[in-house]
Amino acid sequence: MKRIVLAVALLLATPAAADEDIVSGLSQDTVQITSNYTGTDIVVFGAIENLEATGVNDVAVVVRGPPADMTVREKQWVAGIWINRDQAKLFAMPSYYYVASTRPVESIGPSFTLQSNAIGLANVVPAKFVSHHDPEPFRQALIRHKQSDGLYGEVPGGVEFITQALFRVRLPVPATVPKGQYKVDVYLFRDGALISAQSTPLYVNQAGLEKRLFDFAHDSPLRYGITAVLMAVALGWLGSMLFRRKE
Amino acid sequence: MEIYLPIAEMSVHWLVVLGMGGAIGFLSGLFGVGGGFLLTPLLIFYGIPAEVAVATTSSHITASSISGALAQWRRRAVDLKLGAVMAAGGLAGTSAGVWLFTVMRRYGQMDLLVSSSYVILLGTVGGLMLNESLAALRATCGGATPARRAPQHWMRNLPFRMQFRESRLVISVIPPVLIGFAVGVLSAIMGVGGGFVIVPAMIYILRMPTNVVMGTSLFQIIIVTAATTILQATANYSVDIVLAVFLILGGVVGAQLGVRAGERLRGEQLRLLLALLVLAVALRLFLGLVLKPDDLFSVTTE
Numbered sequence: 017m018k019r020i021v022l023a024v025a026l027l028l029a030t031p032a033a034a035d036e037d038i039v040s041g042l043s044q045d046t047v048q049i050t051s052n053y054t055g056t057d058i059v060v061f062g063a064i065e066n067l068e069a070t071g072v073n074d075v076a077v078v079v080r081g082p083p084a085d086m087t088v089r090e091k092q093w094v095a096g097i098w099i100n101r102d103q104a105k106l107f108a109m110p111s112y113y114y115v116a117s118t119r120p121v122e123s124i125g126p127s128f129t130l131q132s133n134a135i136g137l138a139n140v141v142p143a144k145f146v147s148h149h150d151p152e153p154f155r156q157a158l159i160r161h162k163q164s165d166g167l168y169g170e171v172p173g174g175v176e177f178i179t180q181a182l183f184r185v186r187l188p189v190p191a192t193v194p195k196g197q198y199k200v201d202v203y204l205f206r207d208g209a210l211i212s213a214q215s216t217p218l219y220v221n222q223a224g225l226e227k228r229l230f231d232f233a234h235d236s237p238l239r240y241g242i243t244a245v246l247m248a249v250a251l252g253w254l255g256s257m258l259f260r261r262k263e
Numbered sequence: 264m265e266i267y268l269p270i271a272e273m274s275v276h277w278l279v280v281l282g283m284g285g286a287i288g289f290l291s292g293l294f295g296v297g298g299g300f301l302l303t304p305l306l307i308f309y310g311i312p313a314e315v316a317v318a319t320t321s322s323h324i325t326a327s328s329i330s331g332a333l334a335q336w337r338r339r340a341v342d343l344k345l346g347a348v349m350a351a352g353g354l355a356g357t358s359a360g361v362w363l364f365t366v367m368r369r370y371g372q373m374d375l376l377v378s379s380s381y382v383i384l385l386g387t388v389g390g391l392m393l394n395e396s397l398a399a400l401r402a403t404c405g406g407a408t409p410a411r412r413a414p415q416h417w418m419r420n421l422p423f424r425m426q427f428r429e430s431r432l433v434i435s436v437i438p439p440v441l442i443g444f445a446v447g448v449l450s451a452i453m454g455v456g457g458g459f460v461i462v463p464a465m466i467y468i469l470r471m472p473t474n475v476v477m478g479t480s481l482f483q484i485i486i487v488t489a490a491t492t493i494l495q496a497t498a499n500y501s502v503d504i505v506l507a508v509f510l511i512l513g514g515v516v517g518a519q520l521g522v523r524a525g526e527r528l529r530g531e532q533l534r535l536l537l538a539l540l541v542l543a544v545a546l547r548l549f550l551g552l553v554l555k556p557d558d559l560f561s562v563t564t565e
Contacts, residue, residue: 054265054274085565089371092559097379097552100371100561111564157560191267191274194564226269226505233270233500241496244504245489248326248511255515256330 037065038075038204038212045216047189048223055191058218061184062202074117074124074205075175076135077185079218081112081167082196083143088154104147104154111194112167113140116174116185125205133210135203137163137170166190195220270503271315277509283309284323284513291327291514292521293528294537297484299324299455300385302510303377304544311506313377314368317454318495318502319510321488324456326511327518328481328488335478342429342475345439346482349461352440353487356447361494364452368499371563375552380453382549388459389541396534418469430471430479439469443483450491456484 040062047056060077067073085107092101117124121136131139137159145151162168166188177183187200198218204211222230233240265274283305291298299320306316335341367376421435442464446457461480465471471479496502525533 049267052264053267087371087563087565089561089563090559091556091561093555097375098554098556098559099375103371154560157558158562161558161560161562191265192272222269226267229504230269233496233502233504237497237500238493240504241493241502244322244496244502244507245325245492247504248322248492248507249329249485249489251508251511251515252326252329253333255326255511255518256333259330259515259519 038202038214039063039065040077040200040202040214040216042200042216042218046219046221047193048221049191049193049195050224050226053191056189058187058189059184060187060200060202061182062214063181063183064204065181067181071207074119074208075183076115076117076121076124076203076205077175077187078133078135078201078203079112079114079187080110080134080199080201081194081220082110082198083108084111084194085109086142086158088158090154090157102147102149104145104149104151106142106145106151106155106158108143109158110140111196112198113137113162114169114171114187116171116187118173118175118177120172121170125208125210129210133201133203133213137168140168165192167192167194189220193220195222266505266509268311268315268503268506270319270501271311271506273310275309275506279309280506280509281513284510285517285520286513287323287510288327288514288517289521289524290517290540292518292523293525294521294533295525296537297324297327297456297458298514300381300453300459300541301544303454304381304548306506307377308547312501313374314364314495314499314501315503315506317364317377317452318492318499319506320454321450321491321495322502322504322507323510323514324454325485325488325492327514328456328485330515330518332478332481332485335481338478339429340475341478341482342427342471343482344425345427345430345432345469345471346479346486348425348436349439349443349446349479349483350486352443353447353450353483354490356444356449357451357487357491357494358447359444360448360451361491361498363448364495365498371561376452378548378552380449382545382552384449384453384460385541385545386549389538389545392534392538393542396531396538399531400535429475430469432469432471434469442468443487446483447487447491450487451494454491456488458484 040060043059064073086109087103087105089100089103091098115121115136121130130136134140159168175183175185198220200216200218202214264277266277267274287298287302290301302323303316303320307313367373418434418438421437423436424433425436426433446461449455449457458480462476465476465480466473492502
């Protein structure tokens with residue numbers, strides 16, 4: 017609590033000689049996926065402190081979903097049909113990745129800084145890669161797929177400045193986002209050097225009936241399967257009864 | 264209104280799902296088939312993951328077979344004993360099928376397994392049906408239904424003979440168990456009831472009297488698809504109960520409308536239409552296998 021008060025105080029006071037820093041927050045820290053969830057936007061907002069310092073300020077906001085192991089397969093033409101042949105396993109890839117920046121990512125900082133902080137889709141790499149083949153085409157295919165699913169995105173110019181110091185980023189959260197703990201990282205670059213970074217957690221949960229059904233299916237699959245069958249039998253029986261009366 | 268499917272993990276519009284259930288129900292009522300062979304591909308074309316489509320369709324078939332089975336039961340046109348023997352084979356078959364399904368999924372060949380089974384089976388069945396219905400249409404004089412032949416000699420000579428009173432048969436249990444097994448495998452990997460295989464097998468191989476064929480096959484389909492649903496739920500967590508409810512609701516209504524529409528069409532015309540429909544689905548899936556896909560890469564998240 018004290019820390020929040022302090023952060024707000026710092027944000028408002030904009031002290032003249034404070035450490036160069038960045039403050040940020042989220043419009044909501046939890047997303048609940050319910051039955052009528054069709055996607056939403058979360059707003060990441062923040063402020064650059066100590067604006068007196070000269071130089072070009074660049075902000076990059078990176079949102080990462082919980083890591084997941086993914087398998088990418090490549091179809092090949094075998095005996096007249098297209099069949100999955102070569103495959104690669106990419107360990108601990110972000111299940112969701114979205115980066116917004118003031119300018120194109122590659123121009124805001126040196127490539128080794130961008131690589132070590134995994135800023136930009138070009139720098140999203142797996143923790144481990146298992147395949148007999150060249151990894152790059154598989155990694156690119158994965159990024160392409162996730163982009164078309166709306167789960168990966170890179171938006172240069174996606175950081176919108178309201179005043180010289182205050183900025184905001186609109187973060188799309190489509191209905192297909194994986195559940196879990198997300199990390200929202202805000203990076204401040206000045207004249208190409210990474211000055212400050214701040215990390216905020218974001219939680220995406222399934223809520224309500226869907227959550228309970230998902231847990232039911234995974235925690236007690238036998239009872240779930242029997243329930244599905246009983247429901248099918250009951251609906252089929254009910255249907256035939258209803259329509260028999262009408263005839 | 265969009266609904267979120269908890270197992271397929273995607274949002275769909277409830278009217279679309281209800282409509283698909285209704286359309287398939289209509290066709291199954293019209294043609295007197297379960298409709299699983301149309302529903303599974305339709306769900307896959309719509310973007311439902313193949314494993315969820317196959318598993319969820321099983322529960323849809325359980326529901327849609329109930330009303331038919333109840334009607335046949337009232338008419339005492341179910342050979343429970345023979346149905347139970349076939350279902351025993353079916354349970355073994357569906358276990359084997361679900362196991363095969365799980366193994367193929369691990370190797371990323373599940374889509375290939377599902378598509379190629381469909382192409383082979385629907386291509387064969389559709390071709391035979393087309394041939395038969397064209398011949399029937401040509402010989403419109405009709406009226407001469409082939410007389411029922413006696414049970415085949417070799418079936419009496421196999422061990423484990425049993426008497427099936429309602430079917431008026433004394434045959435070895437081996438052929439019905441094997442037929443049940445084969446259909447059980449199909450049920451697990453294709454999400455079909457398998458009526459279009461069981462019914463001809465009962466008539467032409469087991470030589471059951473036609474009046475008990477429908478009821479007995481429905482009885483065994485209910486047992487096998489119910490078992491498939493439970494096995495898929497425990498082995499692959501791939502039964503989506505929300506999707507199933509909407510498909511079944513649409514299907515129940517659609518089937519009634521289909522039955523009524525079917526009464527105005529002649530049997531041979533119906534069979535010709537069904538044959539063309541089956542061949543069209545087979546062709547669509549065949550093209551999916553042989554045409555170069557837009558994107559050669561596919562991604563699965565564990």
